[in-house]
Amino acid sequence: MKKQECKLCFKTPLSKDEIGINKKMLGADVKSFFCLNCLADYLECTEEELLDKIQDFKDEGCTLFK
Amino acid sequence: MIYADNAATTQLNKVAFEAMIPWLLDEYGNASQPYAFARKPKKALAEARATIAKCINAQPEEIFFTSGGTESDNWAIKGLAFADSDKRTIITSAFEHHAVLHSCYAIERLGYPVVYLIPTAAGIITAESLRNMISDTTRLVSVMFANNEIGTIQPIEELCDVAHSNGALFHTDAVQAIGHVKIDVQKLGVDMLSASAHKFNGPKGIGFLYIRKGTNTIPYADGGAQESSYRAGTENVASIVGMAAALKENCDGMDGHIENIRALEHQLLSALSDAHIPFARNGGDNTLPGLISLSFAGADGEAILHRMDLAGICISTGSACNSENTEISHVLQSISLDEKLAKGTIRISLGQGNTLDDVDKIVCALIKILK
Numbered sequence: 001m002k003k004q005e006c007k008l009c010f011k012t013p014l015s016k017d018e019i020g021i022n023k024k025m026l027g028a029d030v031k032s033f034f035c036l037n038c039l040a041d042y043l044e045c046t047e048e049e050l051l052d053k054i055q056d057f058k059d060e061g062c063t064l065f066k
Numbered sequence: 067m068i069y070a071d072n073a074a075t076t077q078l079n080k081v082a083f084e085a086m087i088p089w090l091l092d093e094y095g096n097a098s099q100p101y102a103f104a105r106k107p108k109k110a111l112a113e114a115r116a117t118i119a120k121c122i123n124a125q126p127e128e129i130f131f132t133s134g135g136t137e138s139d140n141w142a143i144k145g146l147a148f149a150d151s152d153k154r155t156i157i158t159s160a161f162e163h164h165a166v167l168h169s170c171y172a173i174e175r176l177g178y179p180v181v182y183l184i185p186t187a188a189g190i191i192t193a194e195s196l197r198n199m200i201s202d203t204t205r206l207v208s209v210m211f212a213n214n215e216i217g218t219i220q221p222i223e224e225l226c227d228v229a230h231s232n233g234a235l236f237h238t239d240a241v242q243a244i245g246h247v248k249i250d251v252q253k254l255g256v257d258m259l260s261a262s263a264h265k266f267n268g269p270k271g272i273g274f275l276y277i278r279k280g281t282n283t284i285p286y287a288d289g290g291a292q293e294s295s296y297r298a299g300t301e302n303v304a305s306i307v308g309m310a311a312a313l314k315e316n317c318d319g320m321d322g323h324i325e326n327i328r329a330l331e332h333q334l335l336s337a338l339s340d341a342h343i344p345f346a347r348n349g350g351d352n353t354l355p356g357l358i359s360l361s362f363a364g365a366d367g368e369a370i371l372h373r374m375d376l377a378g379i380c381i382s383t384g385s386a387c388n389s390e391n392t393e394i395s396h397v398l399q400s401i402s403l404d405e406k407l408a409k410g411t412i413r414i415s416l417g418q419g420n421t422l423d424d425v426d427k428i429v430c431a432l433i434k435i436l437k
Contacts, residue, residue, distance in 0.1 A: 025373060027366035028392050028409075045376045053372065 006035035008042075017054050020064035024057060025050075068424045071380045072417030073214055073242060073357055079267040082312035086269065089304035097301050098292060107303045114310035121317045122259065123250040124276050130293045131306055134273035135241035135262030137286065139165035139208075141275055141297075142237040142258045145283035146206045147173045153205035153234070157181045159191045161400040162210050165260075166239055170208075183209070189218035189349045189401050196228045204234040211240035211249070211259075215384055215397040215413060216349035217357030219247070226255040235281065241265055241273075245316035246354055247324070257281050261313075263305070267418070268312030272305035323418055327356040330416050330425050334358065337429040343436055346407055348398070356416035359384065361403065362436055365410035368392075370435055374412075377431040384411035 004019055005012035014033055022033040025043060033039075040047045058065045069077070089110065097107040115126040132138045143166060147156060158170050160182040170180045181199045183191050191209050200207070207229040212219045222238055229236040237258040240249060244259075245266025251259055258281065262273040277283060277296075289298025316323070335358070338345055348359035362370070367383035374381050384395045385408060398408040414428065 025369055025376075027369045029366070043373065043376055049376060053375075 004033050006038050007032045008034060008038040011035040011038075017065055020057065020062070021050055021054050023064055024053070024062075068379045068420075068427055070414045070416055070420065070424065070428055071382050072420075073217075073265075073354075073413060073415035074382060075264045075270065076267045076417055077419055078264075078269060078308070079312045079315050081315050082268055082308040085311040086304040086308040089307055093303075097303055098290065107301075110303055110307050111301055114306045117310040117314050118274060121249075121313050122244070122276060123252045125279060127294070128251075128276055128279055130275045130277055130297055131301060132273045132275055132286070132297060133271055135163070135239065135260050135265070136165040138241075138260035138262070138273050138275040139163065139239050140169045141283070141286040142239075142260060143169040143206070143208060144173060145286060146235060146237070146258075146281075147178050149282050149284045150205055153203055155179045155181065155201065155204045156206050156208065157183060157196065157199055157204055157234075158208045159183045159185060159210070159400075161185050161189070161213055161215075161397045162208070163214055163239055163241065166208055166210070167396070179203075185213075185218075185400055187401050187403075189213055189216045190352075191220055191225065193221060193224040193228050196225055200228060200232045200234060202233060204229070204232060206235050206237060208237040208239070210242070211238045212243040212247070212354045212357075213349070213397060214242040215395060216359040216401070217242075217353035218349040219243070219352050219354065222254050222256065230255065242357075243354060245313050246320075246356075248317075248320065251276055251278070258283075263309035263312060266312055266316045268309040269305045272302055272309045274309070324355045327416050327418070327420070330420055330422065331356055331358060333422060334414065334416075334425045334429060337426070338432065341429065341433050341437075343433060348401070348403065348411065356420075358414045358416070360412055360414065361407035362410040362412075363404075363406045365436060366392075367409060367411045370410075370412050370432070373435045374428075374431055377427075377434075379428055379431055381428075382413040382415070384413065385409050 003013040018036050093106050095103040095107050115129045118129050119126040174180045183195050226236040235257040238256050239260045241262045244261045257278045259276040264270040285296045287298045346361045367385045371383040384398045385392050392409050394408040
């Protein structure tokens, strides 16, 4: 599988959680991704809020995070 | 936090909350016992039953307390199916709540034929579609009063006439509607009606099933003699009292609530239009007050929901993604909503606690996400 990089800071590789949270917050069809830090900046929220979201998705059994 | 998901649940009414307190603390007696300590809870149950009956123009003995809408729907469908061995067919609609649909799937597995009516693109089950499918083997027709995702109010009186003129009984799942629009079981002619308290500012875990006198059904739970031996189990007096108080509050103030919520709804839709956000409202005009299903072509409904959540706003969506694809709700599929619109569908459901300021903030957040 191709290693994804953050489209802003070029951090690579992005984790499965980072790719999953991009899809959840920006749309399932999104093709380029942010790292957690840049995504939090883009969405004007904190990394903690995104981590809480990721945990919620994991608790629901969302396969994007497995 | 702005709560705009009142179709999922509602805030407990303060009057209902206060009415519940004595039955949780001091008056904890079992209403079925024969001693003096049980007199007050027994009387409270009778009063709650009478209050609820009055709100829907029924007789008190036609109100059966349950644990909520799901139990009421299960009882209505399975109770009627199992009570008559000659007429076995059930007719329902494809966009019912899962409490009805899954009950129908369950009896289908036991060999009962079930017919699923398809709503129009506007989200309506027409009398004509029912006339085309009903026969002398039909035992029950079950169509929801108002759809929980798109809010469309069904022509229940007309559908009920079709059912009765063909010798079938009629049940309506009114969970989403009761306490928000006027419901008169005599005028509608329904034989059974399901309700859940937490949808009309009552407590969770309590509801009722209206069963017209003379309707041949079977008990939902066997055991003690509670609910005329039709639904055994010690009564949840506090919740029943809370439910009755909440329904009365909502019914007494209904005209004012509808007017306020319709004004908020109008403000929300106008502001979106003024901001040149292209959207389609599902269900048209004949919808429950405050229940607004909006589709944004090309957007992702689930992403909108989560970004609204980050902004402190609770709404709902009509689609959810997994790793492979986006799953569109059975309701949006049943009205054949274009896939691009369906994937970009959200549900905003305004309630009594919402204000114009809330609406402005909701619109601002939507504009930020969608532009």
